[in-house]
Structure formats: structure tokens, C-alpha cells
Amino acid sequence: MNRILYFDCSAGASGDMTLGALLHLGVKVDDLNAELGKLPVKGFQVSVQKVKKRGIEALKAEVLITEEDAPHRGLTTIKNIINESTLDGKVKDIAIKIFTKLGEAEAKIHGTTVDKIHFHEVGAIDAIVDIVGTAILIDRLQIDEVYASSIHTGSGFVTCQHGIMPIPAPATLELLKGVPIYSTEIKGELTTPTGAAILSTLAKEFGRMPLMKVDRIGYGAGTKDLAIPNVLRVSLGYLQEGQDSSNQEACLDHHQQWMLECNIDDMNHEFIDHIMGRLFQAGARDVYITPIQMKKNRPALKLSVLYGKEIEEKVFSIIFTETTSIGIRKYPVEKVMLDRKTQSVETPWGNVNVKLAYYKGDLANIAPEYEDCKRLAEKTGLPIKHIYSEVNNLIKNML
Incomplete structure (x- = not known):
């Protein structure tokens, strides 16, 4: 049974919110700091404190910088830092994938190549700790698959290294291409490039919570106080039988x-x-x-x-x-489809493709392909409804 993690991003996502939420699931911050100590960089420590956001108790994670840091690092430098560490191979792989995706997005935005890009805010030690720390916690919690909701980006403008930018910031939007996102009247940057890189790299799917048995719930707090609870909620549990990707007929x-x-x-x-x-x-x-x-x-x-x-x-x-x-008017919708497959049926007049739809493993619908039936009707002169009926009878006898 797959052990899964579901991110509820109703208040967006950032690196520190992700760390706080995952630590809130039960991992001790001392254990995280011990693993982070395997990086060949020093002068930092993760601290946590319990806070309340609109009445919800959450864990606020913060990277404390104890020595002066050089924030402008290139992707190659960051990869070397990770590879030269004594971290587990799976942790290294996750962290490098996240940073690579982030680097590709930054390079595209700035019109350069990924080997020439130099991170600004995300090259600083706190961003490295956020991403590597997330990889450590994903591995420590033994997560098999990650899912996430649609992502709340926030609205308005944010000040960054290059000046004042619209929200979502260009790198954030680039990272979230193909991901369902939305904004509301809530002002401010709710989803940061680091948060977007983590979610777009780790999440298998975005949308409603899958059918799962929830074991533990964690809340990671953001810094600001908003009109909504400024928390990233994560649910840890198990994908229920019939929802596993190996049993698609039930999904x-x-x-x-x-x-x-x-x-x-x-x-x-x-x-x-x-x-x-x-x-x-x-x-x-x-x-x-x-x-x-x-x-x-x-x-x-x-x-x-x-x-x-x-x-x-x-x-x-x-x-x-x-x-x-x-x-025009446009709005997001969620399309829910039965699992489908196509099977060819041999009739006295030729082959017809038939679409079969399943609900919870049981056959729910049979639909002969119209164009195939039309072709045979024109070829034989038979009524198309006669061919439809014959195809339905043949497929039912085959199943």
C-alpha cells in the first residue's frame, strides 16, 4: 500500500512552510539539523516554534544564519555542495531535481542557459536548507508518492532582486506551467519560487485529495497574518485499495x-x-x-x-x-473520467473498435466507434443501428 503525502495549498507554499509542515508530522528538528550538518557548508540552524494562524496551531520553521553567507551561487556550485555531502543518495537526487527545475525556470526567464544562471535569493543558504531539508524529510517520512491541491498564488506585487514584480513572480509562474493555480483578493506572495519548485517537482498529480486513509496531519505556518489561515497543510497516510496506479480500472x-x-x-x-x-x-x-x-x-x-x-x-x-x-469568459473546471480502454471486435462485415469504460473495476459503458460503424453501413447498405446492435452483442459475449 502506497504511503502518500497530500499538500493542501489554500494559502500557497514556500520553503519554510514546507519544512514546518513536514516537521509537524513528527520528525524532530534536532534530527533534521543533524542530517543538514552533512552538507559541506556551515553557519546555519533550523529552529521551530509553535504559532497560531487564525486559531490553527502550526509549526513555524526558520533558518537562522549564524555566519555571513554568499547568496549568489550557480546551479553547478549548488549541485557540488549537495554531491559532496554525506547525505543519502535518494536525498541528493530529490534535492538536485528540485534545484535543476528551479535553475531551468530562472534561465528561461532571464534568457540565458542553465549553466550560466546565478541564483539570487534562492542561491542563499536558507533556500538550500529549505530544499535539502524537504528532501531529507520526504525520505525520513518514507513517502512513496506526493499529491497536491490547486495552488493559491496570491495577488499584487512583490519586491525581489530585479525590482518590483507582479504576483506570481515570473519564475514561480514558469515553474507552475501545467499546474492548476488561482488567485483571490488576498494580497501578497503566497507561493514563492522555492515552494513552486518543490511542489512541481515532487507532486505526481494536482487536484482533489485522492482516496486515502489519513494517519497524520501537519501544519506549516507562513510569516504573514492573512484573512485566511496562513498555513500549508500536509496529510500523511495511505492510498486506499483501488486507488493505486497499478489498478487503473478502479480509478x-x-x-x-x-x-x-x-x-x-x-x-x-x-x-x-x-x-x-x-x-x-x-x-x-x-x-x-x-x-x-x-x-x-x-x-x-x-x-x-x-x-x-x-x-x-x-x-x-x-x-x-x-x-x-x-x-470571453473562462473558469477552471475539474473533469472526472472513468478508466477507459479500446478493444477491436470482428464482425461479419469488418472490424469495429469499441470503447469500454470502467467504474471501480466493473464495466459501466460500451460504445462502438461511430466512424467504424458508419464505414461498414456505407459499405454494406445495412442500417447503422443494426451494426451497432450486432457489435454490442459481440462484445458482451467476449467479456
């Missing part, structure tokens, strides 16, 4: 998607077929039209597009160049 597949909508009342409806075709070619998951009545009872169409974040710019371009819409 519901959760995917973060985006929905775009626009109302159109002044366009030739014949254009819709072309527009839908372009959207599907661009990678849209679904496109559909709903008849609506707008103000003054004008008949109109609502165009809805379900898509992944990675094709958003393509979707926007098609909508604004191909339709008469001058504005």
Missing part, C-alpha cells in the same frame, strides 16, 4: 481543465462548423453550441470550449479571429 481520472464561453448574436451560423473544426484541431477537449436568448430577446448562440491550459493562446486566437465575439 476515477481527475483532470484540471478550463472552460471558455462567449455569446454570439451577429455572425453567420454557417461559420460554426469551420470554427468548431479549428478548435478541435488545436486540441480542444470538447466544443459545443447552446441556443440562448439575449437582451431584448435576441436569438443567439453560446459557444463553449473545454480545453487544457497549454493551448489557451491558440483557443483565444481562434475565437477572436474567426468569430465576431469581442469578449
Whole structure:
């Protein structure tokens, strides 16, 4: 049974919040400091104290710097520090993966290569301790898989080495590409580049908490006092039977998607077929039209597009160049899918692919492929409903 960790990022995530949350699960800070002592750098110590954030008791972790530090280190230097330590090999591997991802993001933002990038804030000893400490605690807690919620980034502006930047900071946003993120009216940087690097490297999936038996819960406190509890919550436990990645037939597949909508009342409806075709070619998951009545009872169409974040710019371009819409609405949605597989069925007239859907390991739905059935109907002159019925009977006898 997989031992898993779930990050609830309702108040974002940072390096010190991650350390505090993982230590709150029961690892002694003295044990962490002993492991960190294996690094070939000195002049630091992790300290913790219990604090309350909006009534929730949490652990506030802080890296105390006892000697002057050189904060501008390159990725090669940081890798050498980790590799020259006497830390466990798994710990080294996790830490280097996190720093490499962080370095790649910084290099892309600054238009250089990863071997030339020099970290600023994240090259300082406290960031090294946050990341290496996280790797140590993940290993100490014997975590098999990590999951995380959608990530709250915060809003407004933050001051960093290069000046005033919008939130999320450029490196943070780069690290969170493909990850479901959101912001609210809460002002301030809730998710830092270090927190983003840790989560985007470690998490297998982002979304709702998987079906798990929770054993322990930890809360890591942020520095600021916010309108919400400024804590990172982690749940340690076991993935329940049927949710293991080796038993996919029992799983519901959760995917973060985006929905775009626009109302159109002044366009030739014949254009819709072309527009839908372009959207599907661009990678849209679904496109559909709903008849609506707008103000003054004008008949109109609502165009809805379900898509992944990675094709958003393509979707926007098609909508604004191909339709008469001058504005769109978009919002995140969670798409929940049954496990699926395709099986070929041999009929008297030719082969037909059939889609099979499973819920908790049991067959829930059978769907012959329409285009295959249409091809055989045109070939034989038989009614398509006759071919559908025959395919359904054949697949049921095979199962």
C-alpha cells in the first residue's frame, strides 16, 4: 500500500512552510539539523516554534544564519555542495531535481542557459536548507508518492532582486506551467519560487485529495497574518485499495481543465462548423453550441470550449479571429473520467473498435466507434443501428 503525502495549498507554499509542515508530522528538528550538518557548508540552524494562524496551531520553521553567507551561487556550485555531502543518495537526487527545475525556470526567464544562471535569493543558504531539508524529510517520512491541491498564488506585487514584480513572480509562474493555480483578493506572495519548485517537482498529480486513509496531519505556518489561515497543510497516510496506479480500472481520472464561453448574436451560423473544426484541431477537449436568448430577446448562440491550459493562446486566437465575439469568459473546471480502454471486435462485415469504460473495476459503458460503424453501413447498405446492435452483442459475449 502506497504511503502518500497530500499538500493542501489554500494559502500557497514556500520553503519554510514546507519544512514546518513536514516537521509537524513528527520528525524532530534536532534530527533534521543533524542530517543538514552533512552538507559541506556551515553557519546555519533550523529552529521551530509553535504559532497560531487564525486559531490553527502550526509549526513555524526558520533558518537562522549564524555566519555571513554568499547568496549568489550557480546551479553547478549548488549541485557540488549537495554531491559532496554525506547525505543519502535518494536525498541528493530529490534535492538536485528540485534545484535543476528551479535553475531551468530562472534561465528561461532571464534568457540565458542553465549553466550560466546565478541564483539570487534562492542561491542563499536558507533556500538550500529549505530544499535539502524537504528532501531529507520526504525520505525520513518514507513517502512513496506526493499529491497536491490547486495552488493559491496570491495577488499584487512583490519586491525581489530585479525590482518590483507582479504576483506570481515570473519564475514561480514558469515553474507552475501545467499546474492548476488561482488567485483571490488576498494580497501578497503566497507561493514563492522555492515552494513552486518543490511542489512541481515532487507532486505526481494536482487536484482533489485522492482516496486515502489519513494517519497524520501537519501544519506549516507562513510569516504573514492573512484573512485566511496562513498555513500549508500536509496529510500523511495511505492510498486506499483501488486507488493505486497499478489498478487503473478502479480509478476515477481527475483532470484540471478550463472552460471558455462567449455569446454570439451577429455572425453567420454557417461559420460554426469551420470554427468548431479549428478548435478541435488545436486540441480542444470538447466544443459545443447552446441556443440562448439575449437582451431584448435576441436569438443567439453560446459557444463553449473545454480545453487544457497549454493551448489557451491558440483557443483565444481562434475565437477572436474567426468569430465576431469581442469578449470571453473562462473558469477552471475539474473533469472526472472513468478508466477507459479500446478493444477491436470482428464482425461479419469488418472490424469495429469499441470503447469500454470502467467504474471501480466493473464495466459501466460500451460504445462502438461511430466512424467504424458508419464505414461498414456505407459499405454494406445495412442500417447503422443494426451494426451497432450486432457489435454490442459481440462484445458482451467476449467479456
